Amino acid sequence: MFVQTCNAFSENTVVVHDGEGGAIVFDPGMSSPAEWAEFEHSLQERGWTPKAVLMTHAHLDHVLGCAGMASRYGLHPQLLAADEPTYGMAPRAAEMYGVPMDPLPDLHPTRLEDGKSIRLGKLVLEVKWTPGHAPGHVVFVDTANQRVIGGDVLFQGSVGRTDLPGGDSDVLAQSIEKVLYALPDSFEVWPGHGPSTTIGQEKRSNPFVNGKGTGMMQVGR
Numbered sequence: 001m002f003v004q005t006c007n008a009f010s011e012n013t014v015v016v017h018d019g020e021g022g023a024i025v026f027d028p029g030m031s032s033p034a035e036w037a038e039f040e041h042s043l044q045e046r047g048w049t050p051k052a053v054l055m056t057h058a059h060l061d062h063v064l065g066c067a068g069m070a071s072r073y074g075l076h077p078q079l080l081a082a083d084e085p086t087y088g089m090a091p092r093a094a095e096m097y098g099v100p101m102d103p104l105p106d107l108h109p110t111r112l113e114d115g116k117s118i119r120l121g122k123l124v125l126e127v128k129w130t131p132g133h134a135p136g137h138v139v140f141v142d143t144a145n146q147r148v149i150g151g152d153v154l155f156q157g158s159v160g161r162t163d164l165p166g167g168d169s170d171v172l173a174q175s176i177e178k179v180l181y182a183l184p185d186s187f188e189v190w191p192g193h194g195p196s197t198t199i200g201q202e203k204r205s206n207p208f209v210n211g212k213g214t215g216m217m218q219v220g221r
Contacts, residue, residue, distance in 0.1 A: 002042055003190065007031040008099060009061035014149050014190050015042070016142070018121025022051035025075070026140070026149050027192060028065030031100070036068060052120055054112070055079035056151025057134035058087035059164065060094055060101070062192060067102035078108040080129065083136025086166065112138055125149075128179045132172025133160030139179065147188040148199075154180050154189055156197035159208045159217070173217040176209045 001016040006029035014026040023043060030036050043050070050073045055062065058079055069075045079087065087104065094101040112118075114129035126141040133152045137160075140149040152160035154176055162169040180189070185200025203211030209218055 001190075002046075003196075004030075004035070004039055004042065006035050007061055007064050008097075010193055011061040011064075012190070012192050012194075013039070013065065015039075015048075016123065016149070017046070017048060018051060018123040020121035021047065021049060022121050023048035024120050024123060025050055025053050025069060027056055027062040027151065028053060028069050028077075029061055029063075030065035030068055035065075036072075039065075050075055053077045053108075054125075054140065054149075055083070055087075056139060056149065056153075056192065057137040058083045058090060059134060059152070060090045060097065060099065062151070063087065063090050063104060064099070064101055067105055070105035076105050076108040078110060078112055080114065080127075080136035080138050081111045082129075082131070083134055086134050086136065089165065114138070130175035130179050131166075132162060132168050132170075132175045134164070135166040137175075141183065141187075146184070146186055147190060148180065148183065150180070150189045150191045152192040154197070154202055154206070154209075155191045155193060156195050156201075157206060158194075159206070160192075169217050170221060173209045173215070173221065177213075177218075181209075181211055 004013045011029035013029045016024045053075045055077045112127045117126045130153045187199045209215040
């Protein structure tokens with residue numbers, strides 16, 4: 001896999017090999033010719049061909065490359081139905097932030113489903129609904145490789161913001177406790193911003209939501 005940091009929001013576009021020459025692209029954030037050139041070079045040097053676009057959620061910084069993935073590769077983004085309104089709001093958010101954005105493509109006709117596994121090549125991913133940062137946020141659990149494509153739920157020493165439309169701090173804390181902290185400590189988390197971390201590290205020391213229930217978002221709840 002490789003991670004490319006994109007756009008003005010330093011968003012992580014995560015690209016995972018499917019074991020059969022294909023690339024699964026999570027949250028494409030490419031927003032400039034230089035970022036597209038970097039993305040295509042990374043694919044070419046590995047010999048990978050994009051096969052699917054999967055979305056943890058549809059905030060502006062995570063969808064800026066969706067138009068390019070559709071026009072260049074014919075791939076349309078798949079997301080949880082609950083985040084369709086977030087996808088629809090992205091152009092307005094782009095206007096508010098003054099960020100150029102190509103018109104968003106139609107969504108893939110098949111929506112992601114909580115608790116369902118999807119197979120792409122040899123890659124098997126379990127979709128887990130983790131609201132709190134966005135209403136339809138999901139994480140993708142890759143058990144075989146002990147990793148999670150986590151979007152904006154859990155970061156190294158932090159958690160996703162909850163002040164955007166549809167955000168809820170109590171719901172986010174519950175998503176982390178019930179979904180992510182239920183995974184083995186050894187699992188790596190590849191978030192939507194910043195460096196990777198592990199479930200065990202965040203359970204021990206995350207100041208907002210930890211395994212002991214003493215985090216700032218847990219006390220007094």
